Amino acid sequence: MESAIPKSLQCPRTRRRRIPDDYTPPYPSTVARYKSDLARVVMGYFGVQYRSSSGREAASLGHRIAHAFGSDGGPRHWDRAQYIDEAGFTNILSVGYWDDPSTFENWFGMHGAGWASGTNASTEVGTFCEVLKPAIERFETLFSSDVREGVACIAEGLSDLVQEHAYWGGARDRIPMSQTDDMAPVGAPRIVTTGLHRRVIPHENICLIRSGQDWAATAAEERRMYVEEVEPVLRAGMNFLRDDGLQIGCFANRYMAVVDASGAVTEKSFGMSWWRSLEALERWAESHPTHLAIFGAAMKYLSTMGPAAKLKLYHEVTVAASDEQHFEYFNCHPRTGMLRADELSEK
Amino acid sequence: MESAIPKSLQCPRTRRRRIPDDYTPPYPSTVARYKSDLARVVMGYFGVQYRSSSGREAASLGHRIAHAFGSDGGPRHWDRAQYIDEAGFTNILSVGYWDDPSTFENWFGMHGAGWASGTNASTEVGTFCEVLKPAIERFETLFSSDVREGVACIAEGLSDLVQEHAYWGGARDRIPMSQTDDMAPVGAPRIVTTGLHRRVIPHENICLIRSGQDWAATAAEERRMYVEEVEPVLRAGMNFLRDDGLQIGCFANRYMAVVDASGAVTEKSFGMSWWRSLEALERWAESHPTHLAIFGAAMKYLSTMGPAAKLKLYHEVTVAASDEQHFEYFNCHPRTGMLRADELSEK
Numbered sequence: 038m039e040s041a042i043p044k045s046l047q048c049p050r051t052r053r054r055r056i057p058d059d060y061t062p063p064y065p066s067t068v069a070r071y072k073s074d075l076a077r078v079v080m081g082y083f084g085v086q087y088r089s090s091s092g093r094e095a096a097s098l099g100h101r102i103a104h105a106f107g108s109d110g111g112p113r114h115w116d117r118a119q120y121i122d123e124a125g126f127t128n129i130l131s132v133g134y135w136d137d138p139s140t141f142e143n144w145f146g147m148h149g150a151g152w153a154s155g156t157n158a159s160t161e162v163g164t165f166c167e168v169l170k171p172a173i174e175r176f177e178t179l180f181s182s183d184v185r186e187g188v189a190c191i192a193e194g195l196s197d198l199v200q201e202h203a204y205w206g207g208a209r210d211r212i213p214m215s216q217t218d219d220m221a222p223v224g225a226p227r228i229v230t231t232g233l234h235r236r237v238i239p240h241e242n243i244c245l246i247r248s249g250q251d252w253a254a255t256a257a258e259e260r261r262m263y264v265e266e267v268e269p270v271l272r273a274g275m276n277f278l279r280d281d282g283l284q285i286g287c288f289a290n291r292y293m294a295v296v297d298a299s300g301a302v303t304e305k306s307f308g309m310s311w312w313r314s315l316e317a318l319e320r321w322a323e324s325h326p327t328h329l330a331i332f333g334a335a336m337k338y339l340s341t342m343g344p345a346a347k348l349k350l351y352h353e354v355t356v357a358a359s360d361e362q363h364f365e366y367f368n369c370h371p372r373t374g375m376l377r378a379d380e381l382s383e384k
Numbered sequence: 385m386e387s388a389i390p391k392s393l394q395c396p397r398t399r400r401r402r403i404p405d406d407y408t409p410p411y412p413s414t415v416a417r418y419k420s421d422l423a424r425v426v427m428g429y430f431g432v433q434y435r436s437s438s439g440r441e442a443a444s445l446g447h448r449i450a451h452a453f454g455s456d457g458g459p460r461h462w463d464r465a466q467y468i469d470e471a472g473f474t475n476i477l478s479v480g481y482w483d484d485p486s487t488f489e490n491w492f493g494m495h496g497a498g499w500a501s502g503t504n505a506s507t508e509v510g511t512f513c514e515v516l517k518p519a520i521e522r523f524e525t526l527f528s529s530d531v532r533e534g535v536a537c538i539a540e541g542l543s544d545l546v547q548e549h550a551y552w553g554g555a556r557d558r559i560p561m562s563q564t565d566d567m568a569p570v571g572a573p574r575i576v577t578t579g580l581h582r583r584v585i586p587h588e589n590i591c592l593i594r595s596g597q598d599w600a601a602t603a604a605e606e607r608r609m610y611v612e613e614v615e616p617v618l619r620a621g622m623n624f625l626r627d628d629g630l631q632i633g634c635f636a637n638r639y640m641a642v643v644d645a646s647g648a649v650t651e652k653s654f655g656m657s658w659w660r661s662l663e664a665l666e667r668w669a670e671s672h673p674t675h676l677a678i679f680g681a682a683m684k685y686l687s688t689m690g691p692a693a694k695l696k697l698y699h700e701v702t703v704a705a706s707d708e709q710h711f712e713y714f715n716c717h718p719r720t721g722m723l724r725a726d727e728l729s730e731k
Contacts, residue, residue, distance in 0.1 A: 053400060055553070057568060057663060063671055204670050205552040206402070221404060316404060323551050324410060326684040333676035340673055 041068045041199040041211035046174060050216045055206035062203040064339055068196045068211060069178040069189035071136070078188060079135035079170045080245070080355065081112065081145075082309070083152055086126045086163035086369050094161040095129065099300075102131045102152070110144035114190035118293035118307065123279055124370050126163070130293065130309075136191045138170055153365040155234040163369035167311075169245060169357045176355035177211035181339075186307075186351045187247050205323050208354045209315060220356045222314035226288075226364075226378040237364035237375045239357075244315045248352035249295075249307030255347045262338055263348055270334045274327035275308050282310070283381065285325070286317025289374045311375055315356050388415045388546040388558035393521060397563045402553035409550040411686055415543045415558060416525040416536035418483070425535060426482035426517045427592070427702065428459065428492075429656070430499055433473045433510035433716050441508040442476065446647075449478045449499070457491035461537035465640035465654065470626055471717050473510070477640065477656075483538045485517055500712040502581040510716035514658075516592060516704045523702035524558035528686075533654075533698045534594050552670050555701045556662060567703045569661035573635075573711075573725040584711035584722045586704075591662045595699035596642075596654030602694045609685055610695055617681045621674035622655050629657070630728065632672070633664025636721045658722055662703050 038061075040047065071078075083102050087095040099117075106115050112133030119129045135141040145168075150156075153164045178189050179202055185195065201210040209215045223241035250271075252263045275292035282290055288311040295305035312318045322328045339346060364375045371379065385408075387394070418425075430449050434442040446464075453462050459480030466476045482488040492515075497503075500511045525536050526549055532542065548557040556562045570588035597618075599610045622639035629637055635658040642652035659665045669675045686693060711722045718726065 055402070057566060060663075063667075204667070219404060316407075320410075320551070324683060326680055326687055329676060329680035329683055333673055333680050336671060336676055337673040 039197045041201040042213045046213040054210045065198045066202045067180050069192035070196050071192045077138050077172050079141040081133045082130050082167040084130045084165045086128045091161045105148035110140045118295045120293040134188050134191045153367040155367045165366040168363040170361045171355045171357050174213040178353045181350040187353050228379045233368045235366045239359040239362035241359045244312040245355045247309045251305040251349040253304035267334045270330045274331045277327040286313035386544045388548040389560045393560040401557045412545045413549045414527045416539035417543050418539045424485050424519050426488040428480045429477050429514040431477045431512045433475045438508045452495035457487045465642045467640040481535050481538045500714045502714045512713040515710040517708045518702045518704050521560040525700045528697040534700050575726045580715045582713045586706040586709035588706045591659040592702045594656045598652040598696040600651035614681045617677045621678045624674040633660035
């Protein structure tokens with residue numbers, strides 16, 4: 038067993054971990070390990086938002102971003118997911134991960150900058166990009182199996198079993214920066230609107246979580262447990278965050294189905310949500326009935342299934358500095374992603 | 385709002401609280417406040433254990449301890465509760481609280497020492513006493529209403545609303561000693577048997593929790609919620625700890641009904657459990673499906689009912705030094721209280 042924080046990023050602590058040194062987690066988990074000289078990654082969410090009547094235009098944009106992702110300097114890994122939002126729009130997000138910020142910047146200049154700037158505008162559909170460029174000290178991952186997802190797909194591999202998980206506060210303890218910093222939020226995001234184009238002036242220490250599940254390999258009783266006992270509870274929590282999250286510091290939540298290259302829905306899903314701070318995310322997780330129900334259902338599932346569980350779980354949590362964020366929306370409805378921050382500033 | 389740790393017990397920290405300084409709990413709670421010169425309390429659990437056929441002998445012992453409690457030097461507050469244990473014995477516990485250790489010692493010499501020593505022995509029934517004498521730095525309380533129970537009944541009163549609650553780790557943060565000490569356990573309890581008499585050689589930093597509920601004032605939908613949605617979940621968790629707790633560091637758990645002066649069961653109950661350490665209690669609370677279900681049910685209940693809730697909740701958690709403990713059992717079955725520690729040492 039080893040620390041979730043790799044040796045190369047360990048430093049003299051001014052803040053303690055939540056757990057005693059002899060803590061042993063009740064079940065195994067691993068984290069992504071990156072090449073030792075990796076200083077920063079890029080996580081880019083490129084979205085299309087449309088009414089079903091505009092499916093052809095949206096599909097064309099989907100092809101365009103896929104082509105761009107496949108071009109020189111494109112992400113080392115990407116996937117795609119979709120959901121129907123609370124306003125009835127379909128949203129398709131193409132999510133790319135880069136391990137070299139300068140490669141990303143070159144690529145973005147060529148292929149990404151026009152995506153949501155309005156320069157290549159169609160008013161048939163909305164487009165947006167939400168990009169984080171976090172330093173390696175500012176994010177963490179966690180995996181219940183040896184199948185990687187998300188940002189971990191650009192890592193070198195997975196760690197040995199790690200100690201910092203299966204307790205409240207584990208995500209914080211896995212983020213290297215938590216050794217010396219409370220990662221408290223500073224300021225609040227502001228929206229700048231120019232016609233149909235809107236961008237976000239970021240605040241310090243926004244938090245993003247992508248938290249996913251893959252039940253393709255489950256069968257029989259395990260599948261029944263996931264579908265009947267876990268998923269409905271997860272969905273209820275995701276809907277709460279989507280509809281009522283703002284009051285507790287969640288700007289936006291998307292509970293999405295991963296789609297394959299043909300656009301067909303797979304047996305993978307993930308929630309992604311934007312939070313005012315890691316602390317706000319922790320508070321919801323620790324004390325809100327919707328998340329306690331999710332965590333309880335998952336722990337019951339895992340303890341019933343034991344090592345035989347075929348369900349794969351993972352997540353990644355990032356706390357980004359203000360200069361590591363880029364949010365841009367074109368022709369999107371006002372409850373899209375970080376645009377909801379406006380509802381707070383109007384109060 | 386104020387800290388759960390009174391000003392007189394605050395000291396320069398070497399350990400941080402779990403929460404940021406601007407944390408605001410989602411619902412109100414208070415803690416007991418004691419007179420400022422109080423250095424130590426005594427919590428004494430005096431038990432009778434019997435088969436139903438020996439009810440008369442047990443009742444006689446119940447009268448005897450009640451009389452002793454009413455004598456000079458008796459506890460400033462006491463109550464009584466009962467349950468049927470996993471071996472089918474009825475156990476009646478008379479629980480006294482003293483705010484002056486020397487008064488207790490004098491009283492104990494006169495009235496308590498013979499209780500479980502075997503000197504006043506009847507082999508019809510079993511008797512036991514489990515006594516903690518914790519320094520004021522070593523325990524905490526929490527109340528959801530202004531009605532006191534347990535050790536708080538010997539306090540001066542209740543605090544203003546406190547900050548350190550409604551998050552995992554709150555109990556630790558409310559114990560004054562946590563400012564500078566991790567309260568880790570040292571050693572393991574050992575049982576010394578002399579005929580029918582058994583006593584426990586304590587280990588350092590044993591943990592006791594008494595956690596109770598009073599639903600007498602609930603009505604209609606609230607009562608239905610407690611009886612149908614909360615209590616069964618609570619009972620399942622209590623039964624888990626009773627039957628399978630040892631593997632996770634819980635020596636014993638008793639889920640008891642409070643009885644009135646006539647011996648009739650009231651609409652109050654509490655669980656009391658002995659733990660190897662506060663950390664073991666925290667681990668169960670934070671990660672075990674049985675407690676997550678309890679916490680989730682309680683949070684759903686409280687958030688549904690809001691300030692209108694008539695259910696009263698409280699608890700007290702103590703971490704006791706080895707020289708603050710006294711455990712003695714006479715003619716009790718081997719799964720009684722701390723005697724189960726023997727099952728660990730046999731492994």
